[in-house]
Amino acid sequence: ELTSSEVLSEAELAFEGALRPASLAEFVGQPKVRGQLELLLKAAGLQNRTPDHILLAGPPGLGKTTLAMIVAHESGRPLRTSSGPAIQHAGDLAAVLSSLVPGEVLFIDEIHRMARSAEEMLYLAMEDFRIDIMVGKGAGATSVPLDLAPFTLVGATTRSGLLPNPLRDRFGFTAHLEFYDDDDLAKVIERAAPMLDFQLDKEGIAEISGRCRGTPRIANRLLRRVRDYALVHKTSGDVDAVRAALRLYDVDALGLDRLDRAVMSTILTRFGGGPVGLSTLAVSVGEEGETIESVVEPFLVRIGLITRTPRGRMATELAYKHFGIATAQESLP
Numbered sequence: 001e002l003t004s005s006e007v008l009s010e011a012e013l014a015f016e017g018a019l020r021p022a023s024l025a026e027f028v029g030q031p032k033v034r035g036q037l038e039l040l041l042k043a044a045g046l047q048n049r050t051p052d053h054i055l056l057a058g059p060p061g062l063g064k065t066t067l068a069m070i071v072a073h074e075s076g077r078p079l080r081t082s083s084g085p086a087i088q089h090a091g092d093l094a095a096v097l098s099s100l101v102p103g104e105v106l107f108i109d110e111i112h113r114m115a116r117s118a119e120e121m122l123y124l125a126m127e128d129f130r131i132d133i134m135v136g137k138g139a140g141a142t143s144v145p146l147d148l149a150p151f152t153l154v155g156a157t158t159r160s161g162l163l164p165n166p167l168r169d170r171f172g173f174t175a176h177l178e179f180y181d182d183d184d185l186a187k188v189i190e191r192a193a194p195m196l197d198f199q200l201d202k203e204g205i206a207e208i209s210g211r212c213r214g215t216p217r218i219a220n221r222l223l224r225r226v227r228d229y230a231l232v233h234k235t236s237g238d239v240d241a242v243r244a245a246l247r248l249y250d251v252d253a254l255g256l257d258r259l260d261r262a263v264m265s266t267i268l269t270r271f272g273g274g275p276v277g278l279s280t281l282a283v284s285v286g287e288e289g290e291t292i293e294s295v296v297e298p299f300l301v302r303i304g305l306i307t308r309t310p311r312g313r314m315a316t317e318l319a320y321k322h323f324g325i326a327t328a329q330e331s332l333p
């Protein structure tokens with residue numbers, strides 16, 4: 001799967017690592033979030049204290065991990081990385097928290113997938129830099145308080161709505177990352193191409209920008225495929241190479257991938273344009289509801305192919321046009 005799949009090969013991981021901007025100044029786009037983070041880090045620096053806890057929310061590939069690294073880098077603090085799925089017991093979290101060095105930045109990716117018991121431990125840790133550890137079992141069990149080094153938690157989530165309120169409230173600041181516009185994506189690609197030893201002309205760059213789902217990770221991934229194409233076919237990096245490569249990998253004019261298209265065709269053809277409920281949609285395309293809601297839908301809504309109504313998801317007129325299907329009205333005899 002070329003686009004929204006989140007399983008990255010080793011080569012891709014290495015490439016992503018090399019491409020990550022190291023400072024806010026190098027971070028393309030998201031001017032609002034950048035300004036907010038800059039202020040927060042500067043103020044903390046002036047008072048020589050650990051910056052407030054930060055929640056980064058938004059679809060995959062928009063730069064959450066990158067920003068967590070930048071927070072650590074810009075404030076000159078070490079970074080520890082963990083993820084929700086890796087924290088299945090309060091004890092997993094206790095082990096991480098108790099080993100932090102003063103001022104460390106703790107990044108927890110997919111924080112909405114952490115175990116409940118760990119979430120509760122995190123409340124106290126975030127607020128008072130303290131946790132209670134249970135010692136012993138049964139009637140003789142006692143809780144022993146343990147002081148922690150002050151730290152900054154940076155949580156990332158594709159679903160801020162899934163976080164319990166007490167956890168959400170303990171972040172001093174929540175950044176909502178938006179899909180990138182074409183100009184910003186062009187900058188991402190311009191920056192990445194030389195790192196691949198690849199020259200792509202302006203038109204070629206624009207073509208990728210318009211077909212990467214507003215997502216820097218996908219822009220970089222498509223760029224690699226175009227580079228491969230040009231290499232193998234000994235062509236130059238121009239718009240023809242981009243089109244040929246993207247045709248080969250089934251990326252359509254809007255950048256929709258296989259799952260996007262499965263969702264659209266389900267709504268359009270199986271359910272007559274909708275409304276379709278989320279769970280019905282998920283079963284029909286064989287995906288989890290959470291993936292549909294946090295990965296697929298935000299982009300389809302943003303480019304105006306579907307709308308969310310209280311009764312479910314509905315295809316728009318633009319969707320009928322893009323997929324070349326007559327609307328119910330037009331197809332009346």
Ligand code: ADP
Pocket residue numbers: 015016017019020021026027028029059060061062063064065066067156188216217220
């Ligand atoms: P997330 O954690 O939100 O899934 P990442 O931070 O891992 O996303 O970003 C994915 C890739 O996209 C990385 O290789 C990163 O370098 C690139 N990227 C993301 N945001 C930007 C940006 N604003 N400017 C330049 N590159 C970016």
